[in-house]
Amino acid sequence: MRAPFIVIEGLDRSGKDTQSELILEYVSSRMKAKLIHFPNRETTTGRLINDYLQKRVKLTDTEIHNLYAVNRREEEVAMRHDLLNGTALISIRYAFSGAAYSKAKDVPELPLEACLGPDRGVIAPDTVLFLTSRVADVSARAGFGDELYETSPFQAKVAASFELVKQESVDSVRWVDIPTGTIEEVFESIKVELDRMLADAASDNLGPIRRLWA
Numbered sequence: 737m738r739a740p741f742i743v744i745e746g747l748d749r750s751g752k753d754t755q756s757e758l759i760l761e762y763v764s765s766r767m768k769a770k771l772i773h774f775p776n777r778e779t780t781t782g783r784l785i786n787d788y789l790q791k792r793v794k795l796t797d798t799e800i801h802n803l804y805a806v807n808r809r810e811e812e813v814a815m816r817h818d819l820l821n822g823t824a825l826i827s828i829r830y831a832f833s834g835a836a837y838s839k840a841k842d843v844p845e846l847p848l849e850a851c852l853g854p855d856r857g858v859i860a861p862d863t864v865l866f867l868t869s870r871v872a873d874v875s876a877r878a879g880f881g882d883e884l885y886e887t888s889p890f891q892a893k894v895a896a897s898f899e900l901v902k903q904e905s906v907d908s909v910r911w912v913d914i915p916t917g918t919i920e921e922v923f924e925s926i927k928v929e930l931d932r933m934l935a936d937a938a939s940d941n942l943g944p945i946r947r948l949w950a
């Protein structure tokens with residue numbers, strides 16, 4: 737049985753960590769499941785990304801964009817192996833953040849096509865759960881401002897470019913905008929999607945692994 741691949745996306749401090757723990761617990765009660773997170777800050781590329789985000793090293797916009805994409809490619813073999821061997825994957829962020837954050841920089845060297853390019857053909861998730869949120873709410877959360885991209889004007893641009901990325905993605909993935917609410921309300925909306933996906937997985941209806949934006 738091919739296992740489902742779920743991605744959770746949203747602005748910084750939008751509640752992805754909290755919801756992904758709930759998702760992991762829910763899915764794990766029915767099948768093997770693993771939580772992953774991009775950027776994976778444990779690898780060589782991830783440590784460099786971490787230094788960049790912590791403002792310890794400077795990289796060009798193109799360099800950091802490609803580095804994020806390489807950081808994802810590093811995991812592809814392991815991810816494919818898990819999915820084909822019945823382990824569901826829940827990923828906090830994926831190529832959608834990759835494209836949305838770089839597009840939000842609004843620099844000539846990164847038009848939308850260049851933002852999507854390095855991730856074309858990566859493993860497509862079955863569902864993207866996009867946590868909609870207001871910039872005013874996320875910017876009021878504890879810790880907001882610690883890392884490079886955590887400013888309100890930039891997050892507003894990221895929200896707008898997630899819309900562009902969504903338009904590019906709806907043909908190849910199921911994209912679900914999750915309305916804002918309490919932790920419990922948000923998870924209730926997510927659960928509807930999880931139930932649908934778990935039913936598809938149980939009846940072997942997920943189909944083969946697809947490629948994103950390809």
Ligand code: TMP
Nearest residue numbers: 748774775804829830833834837838885
């Ligand atoms: P994190 O807070 O989920 O660890 O992500 C760190 C930051 O990196 C966050 O501001 C979003 C940003 N990001 C990108 O710019 N491109 C990417 O490809 C990914 C995965 C994250």
